[in-house]
Amino acid sequence: MPFVATHSPLLGTDVEVRVEAPQDVALDADSAAVDEFERLIAVFSVYDESSELSRWRRGEIDEVSPELTEVLAAAQYWHGASAGAFHPGIAALRRRWLVAMADDELPDRGELAELAAACAELPFTVTDGTVQRLSDCSGVDLNAIAKGYIVDKGCEAASTQPGVDAVMINAGGDLRHRGAGSVLVGIEDPAAPFDNSPPRWRVELSEAGLATSGAARRGFRIGGRWLGHVLDPRTGWPVSHTTSTSVIAPDAMTADALATVLGVLPPAEALSRAEAEQWACLLVAGDGSCTTSPAWPS
Template sequence: MKHPHTAPPRRPFRLLTCLVLGLGCLTAGASADEPHVFSHESVMGTSLELRVWADGRDLARDAEARVLGEIDRLSAILSGYDPNSEFSRWRRATGRPMAVSPPLWDLLQAADAWRTRSAGAFDPRVEILSKLWTESAANGREPSADATRQALDVLASPAWRLDADARTAAPLSECPLSLNAIAKGYIVERACDAAMKLGGVRGLVLNVGGDLRAVGEAVGAIGVVDPLADSESSTPLTVIEVPDRAVASSGRSQRGFSINGRWHSHIFDPRTGQPVEAVAGATVVAPRSADADALATICNVLTPDESLGLVDATADAACLIVLADGRTVRSARWTRYEHPAFAQSAASPVGQEPKPAKAEKSTEAEKPAAAPWNADYELAVDFEINNPSDAGRRYRRPYVAVWVEDKEGRPVRNLILWLSQGGAGPFQWVPDLKRWYRADQLRKQTDKREMIFTMARATRAPGKYKVVWDGKNDLGKLAPQGDYTIFIEAVREHGTYQSIRKDVTLAATPFTEDLKGNVEIKSATIAYRRKPEPKK
């Protein structure tokens, strides 16, 4: 039966990129009305973006320090990767009641509550399945039915016992546990609270690997990434505005297991022991970050009807679910947050094509028409940012620009421009992106504000990024086949300027080529290819 909130499979959105990015997007200036922007890699195993509305740059930097300090403090308590964290030490005390800190107590209570509310779809004991599939994938096979059954038997044992009077928690089994599906959201919210205690900090948006929170006077739009087309340059599936709310996304696009050519989600149904298949990803809006975090995972596991029932029963929560076949499911309250232009597109049978632009009069002599871009092809650019510390520690992300020029050196498509706060403001170092800055002087159709966006997406590894060129120029028109140059530029505050360029011919022949890295960009690969099937 077709659900009333279910939209049919989508064709890709045809809205122009510059228009999408202009929908009230978060800006990156340093005036009283614009946020100060900070970006870091290797924060809780992923990337961090912070936007602060404050009375001055120094105060914004103080807010940044508060955020990072609170993340470090809570990670030392809740991390499952640090063997010396309180959570890890508690896990090793099987059978013994232990007094635990308020943050760990809060999360254990919240995990119990969500396990009950979701009828077992949320369960920290699912870590045993993750370990089983990781080991099996390393050997090129799926886990056997016997191995899965044994894991489910272990998972069935009670995980812990809480004593509210004594304020103690006792781990009850050897089953591996992970609080990752709820801890990151909890930490993000507490970090925001710490920064907002500073007088003169009026608002902020903190995004850590897809767990995002907007508080205070933070204004602007947030793009929701399509889990079936997840790259840094992809047009958002939709755009939302969420004053004083948390947003969390979870799905299969960034993490999972590739076994014999088939992609399996890293999200498991604790009741069956199998990776989820019916849902590609979910984004949840909720008042509390830990709740949004847990619900985003749950919405990948339950059926759409079950998920909508649970979300609608949670005060002021809303969700957008993308099914594996491309259909979208929106909860009743989702339209409160969705930008009207995207809500209208979602309500229509399919995404509408824009009206064709009127032909422009050319002042040049007529030239033979080049072969049109093959709509079945795309150019993917994968790159990894170098960690200057080489010790796995947190580091500031450099300014990075990736764009395409034609053989005459004219800019065709800006794919990404990443800025961060530094010196007199985030644009101080932009001229040091030398080639991009020159090209930007030629680019009259867009400005810097239009190329900055905050995105809600599933968690990814730190420093690793993908951008995809679909063949369209900055005006949304398909470019012809032919000769182009791909540029990757990076400049680090008080660091080095580095550039990678590659001349390519994009026609009928696919290719893949590794590019030489440098001090700022560790590695890069370009691939002209047929558009891959979504990970199903």
């Protein structure tokens, strides 16, 4: 039987660590994973004013760690590769929706379009491993990609402990498996997003990452209408055509980014892009119907 531990709260969620190893080795591997999580949370947290990301956003530091550089570079890559469907700097749009929810009044589409246009370009660039600020970076938020990165690094820290055969880490739907064998993981039904709901789908994962992005648990309720938290950075409007997007990729950070990108794109465009790039994805539409790309395991 594998060693299983759940840590909460960590990354704002329950983090499950599964280790295939003798008990004493598994305990060390679990500790290594948690230590790495805590180290990287101190880098990427937007809720901790003393985190490295928070200090960089305020302009208090210019030189940043290799870890922050790596994730900023990945965010820059996916922003370009997705033609803006992935954007790590739309805090102004999110703030506007929070105001709309407090006022219980939908924002004007023209106003949102202006806000989206104002933040369309990234306020930073990463070139040859060097981060350069181009403008105000206070709105940079890496949550849509840093969580997967932290899961990857925690899994790496645990799996490289001597005597460990395999590790799987699940941080609220962001998963990574490393090592021998495989694990069967469940994907929740976005129409029944409760902790005790059985998964609607199951998929086998081996030496890979999986991430799910959707509107089930978080969003904005305005005028009796529920709008998911996933915003299209190009329009500023919440995505409604897709309620859940799951992606399998070589690592959790890539899966994290792709789940956001493919969830923002219209379904036909998302599936066409996934097929062309051989990305494995499962899309759930607003009516509950689901479609998979050819690379998704049968």
